[in-house]
Each structure stands twice: as C-alpha cells, then as structure tokens.
Amino acid sequence: MGGTMHDFVIVGGGTAGWMAAAALARFLPRERSVALVESDAIGTVGVGEATIPQIRLFNQSLGIDDAELIRQTNGTIKLGIEFVDWSQNGSRYYHAFGTIGRRLGLVPFHHYWLRHQAQQPDADLWAFSTSALAAGANRFAPDQGRPDLPTGLAWAFQFDAALYAAFLRSYAEGRGVRRTEGRVADIRHDGASGLIQAVQLDDGRSIAGRFFIDCTGFASMLLGGKLGVGFDDWSRWLPCDRALAVQCEGVRPLTPYTRATARVAGWQWRIPLQHRTGNGLVYSSAHMDDQQAADTLLTNLDGRPLSQPRPLRFRAGRRRRAWVGNCLALGLAAGFLEPLESTSIHLIQSGIARLLELLPAADVAPALAAEYNRQTEREWQAVRDFLILHYHANDRPEPFWAERRSTPLPDRLQHRIDLFRATGQIARDPDDLFTEVAWLQVMVGQGIVPARHHPLANAPTPAELAEFLALARRHSAATVDRMPSHEAFLAALETPA
Numbered sequence: 028m029g030g031t032m033h034d035f036v037i038v039g040g041g042t043a044g045w046m047a048a049a050a051l052a053r054f055l056p057r058e059r060s061v062a063l064v065e066s067d068a069i070g071t072v073g074v075g076e077a078t079i080p081q082i083r084l085f086n087q088s089l090g091i092d093d094a095e096l097i098r099q100t101n102g103t104i105k106l107g108i109e110f111v112d113w114s115q116n117g118s119r120y121y122h123a124f125g126t127i128g129r130r131l132g133l134v135p136f137h138h139y140w141l142r143h144q145a146q147q148p149d150a151d152l153w154a155f156s157t158s159a160l161a162a163g164a165n166r167f168a169p170d171q172g173r174p175d176l177p178t179g180l181a182w183a184f185q186f187d188a189a190l191y192a193a194f195l196r197s198y199a200e201g202r203g204v205r206r207t208e209g210r211v212a213d214i215r216h217d218g219a220s221g222l223i224q225a226v227q228l229d230d231g232r233s234i235a236g237r238f239f240i241d242c243t244g245f246a247s248m249l250l251g252g253k254l255g256v257g258f259d260d261w262s263r264w265l266p267c268d269r270a271l272a273v274q275c276e277g278v279r280p281l282t283p284y285t286r287a288t289a290r291v292a293g294w295q296w297r298i299p300l301q302h303r304t305g306n307g308l309v310y311s312s313a314h315m316d317d318q319q320a321a322d323t324l325l326t327n328l329d330g331r332p333l334s335q336p337r338p339l340r341f342r343a344g345r346r347r348r349a350w351v352g353n354c355l356a357l358g359l360a361a362g363f364l365e366p367l368e369s370t371s372i373h374l375i376q377s378g379i380a381r382l383l384e385l386l387p388a389a390d391v392a393p394a395l396a397a398e399y400n401r402q403t404e405r406e407w408q409a410v411r412d413f414l415i416l417h418y419h420a421n422d423r424p425e426p427f428w429a430e431r432r433s434t435p436l437p438d439r440l441q442h443r444i445d446l447f448r449a450t451g452q453i454a455r456d457p458d459d460l461f462t463e464v465a466w467l468q469v470m471v472g473q474g475i476v477p478a479r480h481h482p483l484a485n486a487p488t489p490a491e492l493a494e495f496l497a498l499a500r501r502h503s504a505a506t507v508d509r510m511p512s513h514e515a516f517l518a519a520l521e522t523p524a
Contacts, residue, residue: 033062036236038211038226038249040065042188043358043375044242045195046085050379052202053089061203064226064234066210076298076305077105077285077369078183080124085376089198093169093184094520099194100186101301104283104513106162108368110472111288115422120472121284122368123159125181127152127464128499134483136499137467141451141480143496152471155496157503158182162284166510178506183369185285185298185305207234211243214253221352223249238387241356245363247346250356256346258362264415264434265343266427267293267365271320272307272337276330283513287367290323291315292427296366297329301517304329309365314427341365343411349403350396355382362407367417370410373460377406402458409459412440413469420444420473444475451477 035051037044044063051061086096096102107123128136136155144150153159157180161167172178200206209228216223225235226249241249250256262268277299286297293310308324315323321336345362349355357378364370381402385395418431419440436444443454447470453463487495510516 031060031062031235033205033234033236034059035061035238035240036226036234037061037063037240037242039242039244039360040192040196040206041242041244041358042192042195042372043360044240045192045199046372046375047240047242047357047379047382048199048204049089049195049202050085050383052199052204054383057203060205061199062205062207062234062236063199064207064209064211064228067208068210076188076300077108077185077296077366079369079373080181080183081373081376082183085379091198096184096186096191096194097517097520100184100190102184102186103281103299103301103517104167105183105185105285105369106158106167106181106283107285109162109284109286110417110469111286112423113287113289113294113417113421114472114474118472118474120468121153121156121159121162122465122468122472123153123156123162124183125156125158125464126177126179127467128155128496129179131495132483132486134481135453135463138451138481138484139487139492139495141477142484143492145480152468155499155503157506160503160507161510162282164507164510165280165282165513166507167283167513167516168510170506170509172506176502179503180506182283185300187300187302188372207232211248214249216253221254223253223352223354237353237389238391239354240382241354241360242358244359245341247356247360249354250346250349250351250360254351254354256348256351258342259344259347260342261344261411262342264437265365265411265418266311266313266430267309268340268342269312269317269320270307270309270339270341270365271317271324272305272339273324273328273335274303274305274333275328276333277302277304278329279514280512281514281517285369288327289421289423289428291425293320294367295324295327303333309367311427314425345404345407348396348400349378350399352396353387353391355399361403364407364410364414367414368410368461370460374407374410377460378403405456405458406460408437408439409456409461412437412443413461413466415440416444416466416469417473420470420475422474444470447477448475449478451480 048063107121157178211226212229213227215225223239225233281299288295292314295308298305310320341363349361358375385399421428453466
C-alpha cells in the first residue's frame with residue numbers, strides 16, 4: 028500500500044473522519060481513491076451525542092433512513108433543547124426545532140404574538156410550536172401535515188457517537204475506502220510548494236496522497252502542527268475551558284429532547300439514549316475547581332453512573348484557515364465550540380458539504396481554498412455569536428454569570444440584540460446556520476423583551492388576531508394529540524413491518 032498515491036487521505040477516524048470517508052465514498056467518481064489512517068490506540072473525544080435536523084439531510088444523501096440510523100446507534104429522537112435556569116434560577120424554555128406559528132402576509136408570526144403579549148404578558152410563545160409541545164408531552168411521530176398546512180415539526184437525533192462512527196466506517200469500507208491501522212509519526216511536506224506529500228507511520232509505512240483531510244482532533248497534526256496555521260482564541264466570550272463527561276443508567280420516560288441546565292460556573296448536559304443517558308458538565312476552571320465540578324455533575328445525575336467522569340480540556344476558537352494548500356481540517360482539528368447547541372457534528376457536516384461543492388481537481392486552485400475559508404469563517408462566527416447570546420442575556424447572581432453580562436459583545440451580535448430589543452426584528456445573514464425562529468426562542472427565553480412589534484402586525488382587528496392565534500394553537504396541539512409516545516415510536520422501529 029505504501030506505493031499507492033491516493034486522491035484523498037483522511038488522517039484520523041472518529042465521527043469527523045468517518046463522516047468524511049462515507050461522503051467521499053458516496054459522491055466521488057469511482058476511480059478516485061480514498062484512504063483513512065487511524066490508530067485504535069488513540070481514543071476519540073466522542074462525547075457529542077446530540078445533533079440538529081440537518082443531520083437527516085446528510086444521512087439521506089448517503090441513503091440511510093431514520094429508522095436504520097436509530098437502530099444502529101441506540102438512538103432517540105431530539106425535538107430541541109430545554110434550557111433550565113439560564114436566565115435565572117427557576118427559568119425554563121425550549122429551543123425547539125421547526126417553525127412557530129405561521130407567517131401572515133409580509134410579517135413573521137412572532138410579531139402577531141408580540142402584539143398579543145402586550146395585552147397578555149403570560150402568553151406562551153411555545154404553545155405555537157409543535158416540536159416544543161411534543162417534547163413536553165414525550166410524544167413523537169414524523170407528522171408533516173398537508174402541503175397547504177404543514178405542522179412545522181422538525182427533528183434530529185440523540186445517538187451514541189462511537190456507534191455512529193462505526194456505522195459510517197462499515198458504510199465507507201463497503202464502498203471502497205481503504206483503512207490503515209497505525210499511528211502517524213511524521214508528515215512529509217514539500218517546503219517549496221507548500222503541499223503535504225504523505226503521512227509516515229511509526230512502523231515505517233508511508234501513505235501518499237494528493238489531498239489530505241486532518242481529523243486528528245485537538246492535536247490538529249497537519250493543519251495546526253505541520254502547516255502552522257494559527258488559532259483564533261474566543262475564550263474572552265466563551266471562557267469555559269473544561270468538561271467532565273459521564274454516562275449513567277437510563278431512566279424512563281425517554282425524553283425526546285436534550286437538556287442544558289445552567290450551573291454556578293457553566294452548564295450541564297443531559298442526553299437520553301435508549302441504553303443509557305449521556306451527561307457532562309462544561310465549566311470555567313477560573314471559577315470552579317475540578318473537584319467542585321465532579322461533585323456538581325455526580326450529584327445531578329438521574330441514574331447510577333456507569334464510569335468515572337472523563338475530563339476534557341479545550342479552548343473555544345478556530346484555526347484561522349481551515350484549508351491551506353492541499354490540506355483541510357474537519358472537526359476538532361478545525362476548532363472547538365462547546366456543545367451547547369449541538370453544533371459539533373453539524374460543523375463537520377457543513378465542512379464536508381462545502382468541500383464537495385468546492386471539490387479540487389488534480390491541482391488545487393488557491394481561489395477554492397480562499398472561498399472555503401471565507402464561508403467557514405462566517406459560519407463559525409455566527410455559531411459563536413449564538414452561543415454567546417445564551418451566556419450574555421442572564422440575571423444570575425454568580426461571579427461567572429455577572430462577568431458574562433458585562434463582557435463586551437462582538438459587534439454583529441450586539442446589533443442583533445439591539446435590533447430585536449427595539450423592534451422585535453431579527454437580523455440574519457443568508458448563510459447563518461440558525462434560523463430567525465432559533466434566535467427568537469433564545470432571545471425571548473433569555474428574557475430579551477422587544478419594545479414593540481412590526482407596524483404591519485396591527486392590520487388584523489382584535490377579533491381577527493384572536494382567531495388567527497387560536498387556530499395556530501389548536502393546529503399544533505392537534506398534531507401532538509395524534510402522536511404516540513416517544514417510546515412507542517422507538518419500539519415500533521425495532522419491529523419493522
């Protein structure tokens with residue numbers, strides 16, 4: 028194998044490596060070869076077990092249906108994230124997937140809700156979200172409604188990331204991807220051209236390639252190490268730098284959502300799978316020591332822990348360029364944003380989609396890398412800002428949270444908040460990952476209250492507005508009433524007809 032020149036060499040496995048391998052195996056012309064190098068001796072981080080709805084598009088593009096994925100990964104359905112105690116102790120809201128209400132004329136639904144809320148301050152935004160109502164009732168079925176009257180339902184998965192990677196490995200190897208077991212000892216690099224030529228394994232074997240994908244995790248051996256691409260540190264906005272992860276015994280009912288609970292100096296995740304529950308605490312080491320973190324995590328589990336908590340250390344930020352020469356980084360090799368909105372797997376997915384869209388020929392055109400880097404930077408910054416929003420808009424008393432309120436924001440995020448607070452309008456760039464409905468839920472949930480609604484929302488009479496909102500509420504409730512329990516839905520998948 029040492030003498031073979033591969034078109035693509037993926038260095039590192041895990042979720043990032045095997046997602047890339049599966050996608051290249053599916054879409055590349057058959058004559059182009061793909062190799063993946065990984066070492067069983069090197070563990071993967073693999074704590075990210077929650078996804079967002081775009082994962083379904085990735086799986087569908089590979090020909091993998093939802094039922095098969097759930098069966099292969101001990102998966103459950105995810106309708107959104109429940110945020111507990113984030114704005115203050117006792118607060119609770121959903122970032123639910125899908126839509127909320129229906130647009131009327133030129134104006135988004137939430138402006139009519141804001142008009143209504145001015146008279147009824149306790150009006151619940153999430154009463155108009157099918158996904159939020161289903162999450163709260165522990166129900167699910169893929170009801171899309173009629174073309175003229177969609178339900179607004181959307182969903183993703185909670186799954187065992189290691190099983191997902193293994194599933195994709197089987198898929199990729201079945202379609203010609205060559206896996207090599209071994210530890211990378213050196214990277215051969217042509218200083219004159221700036222191109223990587225091969226990875227050298229510790230047993231002397233060499234894997235040569237025309238294009239390399241760095242999936243080596245935090246080490247970023249190719250992009251950050253050999254090519255020396257610098258790191259943009261975002262810890263002034265996102266100062267959590269450690270996590271503890273632990274699995275515990277599962278409890279019933281299986282909830283079709285992820286929970287993120289604010290703690291004294293960070294937050295705790297809860298991700299229910301069919302066979303266990305994934306848990307973790309993300310925290311700032313400047314505000315909480317490791318023993319406090321372990322005590323906080325272990326005293327807030329639903330079931331008996333199945334292992335000792337596993338520590339992780341990280342910095343929020345990204346490599347300044349994701350593609351240099353003939354090397355592109357995915358996953359942790361490209362950067363890290365804490366899993367507050369389950370974006371880790373999605374950023375791998377979007378990186379792969381962007382690579383396929385800007386696929387290099389035999390010679391890599393520098394303009395391709397420049398465009399890839401431009402799009403990647405915008406996407407990562409928008410996700411970063413969405414995460415900062417959760418921390419910034421809070422009324423919690425602890426020093427960690429007071430610092431989050433007082434830290435100056437990135438200009439774009441400050442503008443979004445100012446605009447929403449003044450007018451109820453949501454500024455969103457076309458290539459933002461998160462929709463207006465996502466920004467709406469987090470801003471409202473975190474206590475940012477607009478001073479007014481859109482003037483066009485005054486067009487309906489009070490009676491027409493009441494009827495419009497009542498119909499929207501009944502439509503969402505009726506959709507949920509038709510659903511079985513989440514567990515009944517999962518049980519039916521185990522015994523396909």
